[in-house]
Each structure stands twice: as structure tokens, then as C-alpha cells.
Amino acid sequence: MKEYELKYGCNPNQKNARIFMQNGNDIPIEILNGRPGYINLLDALNAWQLVKELSAALNVCAAASFKHVSPSGAAIGIKLDEAEKKAYFVPDETNESKIACAYARARGTDRLSSFGDFIALSEECDEITASLIKKEVSDGIIAPSFTPNALNILKTKAQGRYVILKMDPSYAPSESETRQVFGITFQQDANDFKVSEKTFSNIVSASKKLDENAVRDLTIALVTLKYTQSNSVCFAKNGQTIGVGAGQQSRIHCTRLAGSKADNWHLRMSEKTLSLPFRDDLKRPVRDNCIDSYINANEEDVLADGNWQKYFKMRPEPYLKEEQSEFLKKAKGVSVGSDAFFPFSDNIERAIKSGAQFIAEPGGSIRDDDVIECCNKNGIVLCFTGARLFHH
Numbered sequence: 001m002k003e004y005e006l007k008y009g010c011n012p013n014q015k016n017a018r019i020f021m022q023n024g025n026d027i028p029i030e031i032l033n034g035r036p037g038y039i040n041l042l043d044a045l046n047a048w049q050l051v052k053e054l055s056a057a058l059n060v061c062a063a064a065s066f067k068h069v070s071p072s073g074a075a076i077g078i079k080l081d082e083a084e085k086k087a088y089f090v091p092d093e094t095n096e097s098k099i100a101c102a103y104a105r106a107r108g109t110d111r112l113s114s115f116g117d118f119i120a121l122s123e124e125c126d127e128i129t130a131s132l133i134k135k136e137v138s139d140g141i142i143a144p145s146f147t148p149n150a151l152n153i154l155k156t157k158a159q160g161r162y163v164i165l166k167m168d169p170s171y172a173p174s175e176s177e178t179r180q181v182f183g184i185t186f187q188q189d190a191n192d193f194k195v196s197e198k199t200f201s202n203i204v205s206a207s208k209k210l211d212e213n214a215v216r217d218l219t220i221a222l223v224t225l226k227y228t229q230s231n232s233v234c235f236a237k238n239g240q241t242i243g244v245g246a247g248q249q250s251r252i253h254c255t256r257l258a259g260s261k262a263d264n265w266h267l268r269m270s271e272k273t274l275s276l277p278f279r280d281d282l283k284r285p286v287r288d289n290c291i292d293s294y295i296n297a298n299e300e301d302v303l304a305d306g307n308w309q310k311y312f313k314m315r316p317e318p319y320l321k322e323e324q325s326e327f328l329k330k331a332k333g334v335s336v337g338s339d340a341f342f343p344f345s346d347n348i349e350r351a352i353k354s355g356a357q358f359i360a361e362p363g364g365s366i367r368d369d370d371v372i373e374c375c376n377k378n379g380i381v382l383c384f385t386g387a388r389l390f391h392h
Helices: 038-058 082-088 092-096 098-108 127-134 148-154 212-226 251-268 284-296 321-328 346-353 368-377
Strands: 003-005 018-020 029-033 062-067 070-076 117-121 138-143 163-167 176-181 184-189 232-237 240-246 334-338 356-361 381-384
Touching (some): 029 148, 038 062, 038 070, 038 117, 038 138, 038 163, 038 212, 070 098, 070 212, 082 092, 092 127, 098 117, 098 127, 127 148, 212 232, 212 240, 212 356, 240 251, 251 284, 251 334, 251 346, 334 346
Parallel strands (some): 138 163
Antiparallel strands (some): 003 018, 062 070, 062 117, 176 184, 232 240
16 A cells, blocks of 8 residues: 545544655555544554564563553553452453453553553454453554454444554664654654663662562653653553653653552552442443542542442442552552653652652753752662653
8 A cells, every 4th residue: 555545634624634655665554444544543653663662672562552642551461460450350361361461451551541542562463352452442453463353353343443453563664754844844863762671770879779570660661751742751560551641841740640640550459449339331431430530539529429329339438538648658669761851859759659669761960969869868779871762
């Protein structure tokens, strides 16, 4: 396929939209089902780059859930424990497939943000993974291949309109990339920085205890940030992202946003949340919104008289802020990555509140000493990577 005409661009008024290769080659994507849109393809191509790079860095399959050109979640194929299976609403058979585990984790990072996502898998989509995807609200998927059963399952989604893209895994883009803004053409070298164990060799904190799990999770955080709209900060744990703060003008707002999502992830793993007595007829998106409202006391009081009956078989006890604070004090082992340096130590202090013990950032701030001192005071392992990872 040399060219593909899109229904429209980013918005319906932007007609005459298409994708094509400037060098005249075939597009490295095969459309197996549905009609992808402009934003679908932006999500698909960014997500594919993320999972391909993450899989290569850690030598394990990877999955990502993308919305509006930033990842809602990314993960590798590690088996789920009982709490994770319950929190992600997946069956026991999920653990029979590594790529299904990766997808369940990626989707489970931030289920609200993943509503209507575009999915990327680093390896073949199997029947178990397709069965999980079928239950969720999603716009499409990109993967290098699909088993026949998986393809048949996915083709039934969205009344047969679900977008299914097959990516050529051997495709490599040009070393130079261009884009146009306001009629002006920009050109730059592609970002070829690769995250590896060496990335974390410059430990500048007093504590040097960087274990294998921390290196794995820091790798996940930095590769995720490489394909996240900047400014951005990512929290990771257990082989997956648990909070992504994207596109904020202030670094501390990135950290607060990512940290609040990480807190939600931890609280969803608490027994109080896992044991919520949902009605059997409750739809998945409604349930996910209900959990968020239950934890955060959002716009709707889901425990109010005359209201809780819409969601629960019986009225649960409220999740008091004091209880949540006590639970979150137990959060440990979180790795945090930043796509640019932390200009103030307030970012470290906020990250610690969400269980941060390992941090990787480029370094280079005039206040690096303040950041290092804060890490030393709190026993945090801090790595200076020397690499900024802005993405726009």
C-alpha cells in the first residue's frame, strides 16, 4: 500500500487527510480490519515504537495502552499475582500468556485514561490476549501478527469496525525525521538514545543499592517517557508503569500527576477496594469510574443514599482519607523516571509520598546538589542518566 486516505485529520473539518511514504515505498502497515483515523495512527506508531524498544531493552514481550499520543500504561510480560488479577479484572488463564500479562498490566495502570485506547503489542496477539481486549472499550490494536482465533475474536469488536493493524517488525525509519508546523519544515536526527543497564551506572546518591528489579522498572519508566508528550514523569513498579504524568508545563505538576495516579494504583490493590461488592450487571467502564470515585471522592458520591444501589449489592464502608494515608505509607519499591532534570527537591519529596526508592533523571540543574541532598536524607538511590528525553 503506497497511500491510505483517511476520513479526516485530527478534526472533522480537516479534510484531505492521508498517510504515505515520502520515498515512495510501501507503508509498513497492513490494515486487517476497520478504518483507522489520523489520531489512531499517531497513537499506533508511537505505541509500536515504545513496545518494540522496551521488548528489545529487557528481552521480554511488552504492551502499551495509548491515548492522545501519550501512554496511559506500558508493561512487560510478567505473571500477575492474585491481587493484580483481581484489580485488573482478568481470569486466571491470563498467566498462561506472557503477552496477555503485559497487556493486562498496561491496561491496569490507569483504567480511566485507557478508556477508548489504542493498543500495541511487541509480539503476536494470541487468543487469550484477544479475549481480554474484547471486553474493554478500545479503538484499535497494532501488532506484528495475530493468530487466526485472535483475529476472529477482535474482528467482532465494535460491530466489526475495530481497527486491527499488522506492523512490519523489520521496518526501520530514516535516521532523519521531518515535520511541518505552520507551513515551515523542521528536520532533526531521530532520537536514537537506547536505555540499557549502563544508563543507570552514574549513581550520585549516597545509597548505591540498585537491584535488578529497580533497573528493570527504571528502564520501563525511561522508555515510556521517550514516547510521552513532555514534560513528563513516570512511576513504575512490578514490571509496569503505575503512573504517567504527561504534557505539563511545570515539572512538579508532572510529578504530582504521576504520583496521584500511582497512589490510585496502590489503593486499587488494597483489600478494601478489591472487596467492593459490585452489582453483577455493572458494565466495566461504569465500574472503573465507580472505583475512582470511591477512592477519590470525586464529582459523584457513589456511597450516597439512593445512589450506592446503582453500583453495589450492599453499601460499602467509605474509604477514609486517614485509612488511605496509612495504607500508602506502606508503598515501597517504586521507581521514578523524569524526561528532564528535577529543578527543585520538591519533586523528590512528592515522589517519596508515593513509595519512590529509585529515581533516574538527566541531571544538569543548578540545584542538583539540593536534589542529591534530599535523596540522601531519605535513602533514595538517584541516577543521573545524562540524557534528556523530550518528545513532542
